[in-house]
Amino acid sequence: MKKNKLLLIDGNSVAFRAFFALHNSLERFKNKNGLHTNAIYAFHTMIENVLAKEKPSHVLVAFDAGKTTFRHAFYQEYKAGRSKTPSEFKEQMPYIRDLIEALGMKHYELANYEADDIIGTLANKADKEKFDVVVLSGDRDLTQLATSNVKVDVTVKGVSEIEEYTPEHILEKYGLEPLQIIDMKGLAGDASDNIPGVTKIGEKTAIKLLKEYQTVEEVYENVDSFKKSKMKENLINEQEIALLSKKLATIDIDAPVEIEVDSLGYQGKNLEKLIPFYKEMDFKTFLNKLAPEKIAEKSEPLEEMTYKIVEKTTLDMFETGMSLQVEMLTDNYHTAKIEGIAWGNNQTKYVASIEDMAEDELFKKWIEDENQSKRVYDAKKVQVALKRYGLDIQGIVFDVLLAAYLLDTNNNNQDIADVASHFDYHQVDSDELVYGKGAKKGLPEDVALFHVHMARKIAAIQTISPKMQELLEEKNQYPLFQDMELPIAKILGEMEIEGIKVNAQTLQEMRQEFAVILQNIEEKIYAEAGEKFNLNSPKQLGVILFEKMQLPVIKKTKTGYSTAVDVLEQLKDQAPIVEDILHYRQIMKIQSTYVEGLLKVIHPTDGKIHTRYVQTLTQTGRLSSVDPNLQNIPIRLEEGRKIRKAFVPRKEGWQIFSSDYSQIELRVLAHISDDEHLKQAFLDDEDIHASTAMRVFGAKSKEEVTPNMRRQAKAVNFGVVYGISDYGLSQNLGISRKEAQAFIDTYFEKYPGVQKYMEEVVREAKDKGYVETLYHRRRYLPDINARNYNIRSFAERTAINTPIQGSAADILKIAMIKMSERLKKEKLEATMLLQVHDELVFEAPESEISRLEIIVPEVMEQAVALHVPLKVDSSFGRTWYEAK
Secondary structure, three states: OOOOEEEEEEHHHHHHHHHHHOHHHOOOOEOOOOOEOHHHHHHHHHHHHHHHHHOOOEEEEEEOOOOOOHHHHHOOOOOOOOOOOOHHHHOOHHHHHHHHHHOOOEEEEOOOOOHHHHHHHHHHHHHHOOOEEEEEEOOHHHHHHOOOOEEEEEEEEOOOEEEEEOHHHHHHHHOOOOOHHHHHHHHHOEHHHOEOOOOOOOHHHHHHHHHHOOOHHHHHHHHHHOOOOHHHHHHHHOHHHHHHHHHHHOOOOOOOOOOOHHHHEOOOOOHHHHHHHHHHHOOHHHHHHOOHHHHOOOOOOOOOOOOEEOOOOOHHHOOOOEEEEEEOOOOOOOOOOOOEEEEEOOOOEEEEOHHHHHOOHHHHHHHOOOOOOEEEOOHHHHHHHHHOOOOOOOOEEEEHHHHHHHHOOOOOOOOHHHHHHHOOOOOOOOHHHHHOOHHHOOOOOOHHHHHHHHHHHHHHHHHHHHHHHHHHHHOOOHHHHHHHHHHHHHHHHHHHHHOEEEOHHHHHHHHHHHHHHHHHHHHHHHHHHOOOOOOOOHHHHHHHHHHHOOOOOOOEEOOEEOOOHHHHHHHOOOOHHHHHHHHHHHHHHHHHHHHHHHHHOOOOOOOEEOOEEEOOOOOOOOOEEEOOOOOOOOOOOHHHHHHHHHEEOOOOOEEEEEEEEOOHHHHHHHHHHOOHHHHHHHHOOOOHHHHHHHHHHOOOOHHHOOHHHHHHHHHHHHHHHOOOOHHHHHHHHOOOHHHHHHHHHHHHHHOHHHHHHHHHHHHHHHHHOEEEOOOOOEEEOOOOOOOOHHHHHHHHHHHHHHHHHHHHHHHHHHHHHHHHHHHHHOOOOOEEEEEEOOEEEEEEEHHHHHHHHHHHHHHHHOOOOOOOOOOEEEEEEOOHHHHO
């Protein structure tokens, strides 16, 4: 019979280790709501690893119940002096508990006790019941629990490196028995828990004493026989402290735990909770690992759907107000084949092949007739896909995908079945159910199933679009939908179809140039190291840096020394080789990700890159660029900026023209907050960061503002916009959290209107449950009144920054719409090509550049009227690089 195995997880400790395991990726790990997810992600990975390795029959995650425990009753300073927990970590803790439940595990906490005591008590019970027990923690305190049946796994680094503490390992490592770990802490103390220990006795001395005298008590029975020394004096003077320290370090293995080991049976993941959790966290990798049949959510039995297969159309098949569906099996509609097309209303649905319809005159006439209104799901996809088949669609009046996004930005699901069911229509299956998942996705063998699936989508669009329009009107969002989102979808479609010319030869020359640069840096590194080695091997690099060159070791890994970026950043001032290694890695990334990456996506026919803009991804309304992402081309390094040299106009004698809003989010903040000082700085056209530095640092003139003061003021300015915490600001500026908080406090003192806005917008969000941009783009905040402080404070920060970022995104869209109209009105050949954050990129004949220099800033600066002027910086050149 297989032996039972109990896995006990120290929830707080492992979660904290998880947070710091992916600490350098803090800003990369955010979900669509802006919630930091690095701790959740790493915690999940740690738990998955230990579950796979140990295959437990029983599991519990134990948490500390609060800051005060029974230990504080006899030592108030226990765990005092710990730095404040980062808010970026605290906001994730409630979701870690949700994850634990979704993974099918129980969690438990006990008032007045620590997680260690819960684990100790249950480990002791399970040990007596002949269970195997595995304890997972980031804290070596728990190693005292090790027995022949209890193993303690302590996380060492990252998410996968574990040190296993058994009685044998503890004996080998310290020369002690597991219970002597308590005595060691009694003598040496533990700074992390503020356990004092005896003055001047460290771990080595404590171990030496305990090898001779087994316990703290035995040490004191023999202390009089010790040679006269400062240590003996300290031991005698601090006997009470030593015994107190041992008491503090002792885990209670008989705590009043009200949960039995038998009740902790582990049955595996709870998919009903786990799938929505993965979706909420944007954990696509984890979601994709689940079996497709488990993810597919089958709705109620479907009613029969009738449709007609058409090869040639007749006039009676078309009327205004019909729905249209263009069916493709992959997301990239620039290259995906149109597998079929359907149109119709609630009475009749028609299904056809695109090849037949592209040649059908009546169909083409209906598609291109602006007066024949059409409803679709994803207007831009339909527009771009049909254009490839020579069809120029007009008259789209409703887009279900865009409407669903505006009605609830928290739900950006791309599947029509999910959207339809959200609006109480359950008569359409998900694409995943019909076509399969991922690489296996393809048309069903039963062609009728494919046809009926398209017809059901027509029925869904027809049924839910009137309900959605009604809701948009109720929420005062229909103008946003009709006058901003639908027109911008059309403009983005035109931009995507146009694409931007990329000079492949320039990229190939860069590839050679960067190869030479990389070779030169390599040779320089080898010269500094005094030998050749594999630069891309962390193990070999670690030996060079930390053994041969004797640089201080910052972190160790299971295989050697850590050479991660954060380690090298700390060492770069100590040896030139480190700076060169960092430079080498930066160039290598630019070479592989951007030079090589862009060469792969240049269209073979027109020599252009056709990025896709995603309108429904961000909570704030900002556009995202994918396949490839042109918004992420690195510009901080000159080598990164050079990538833009490859982006050129489509014709000889043309130029690239670029216009960029200057500090648009801070200008929006000045408008929304109506802060007098912030407004005045923009009205006087001052350098806003220097102006802030003067006020925050008390400088009397601009000349007194140093570059460092301006840098810090800039971080505070943008930090305020993004709801940064004292922890986040301290990380950005490399200062203490106390200093960072002082900056933030002084800022609010000097800009009281900003503080007032923040208080008012949070108050309003608590009343309404949402915030809005200047143009009624709504973001719902379901956690704004949550009892849990961390969840609530995250929602409050979101309430503050969404109206600022969202309004800035809206202004850019308004400018793009007006710019498109103006170019057509002036009958210019100039074309809008790209939108990159706050920048618009055009191409135009040289003869039109002087006209663009007037109209582009004019349109962009006058797009909307704020309390402060909008400002645009424009430039042009033969390449995008020259234009910037």
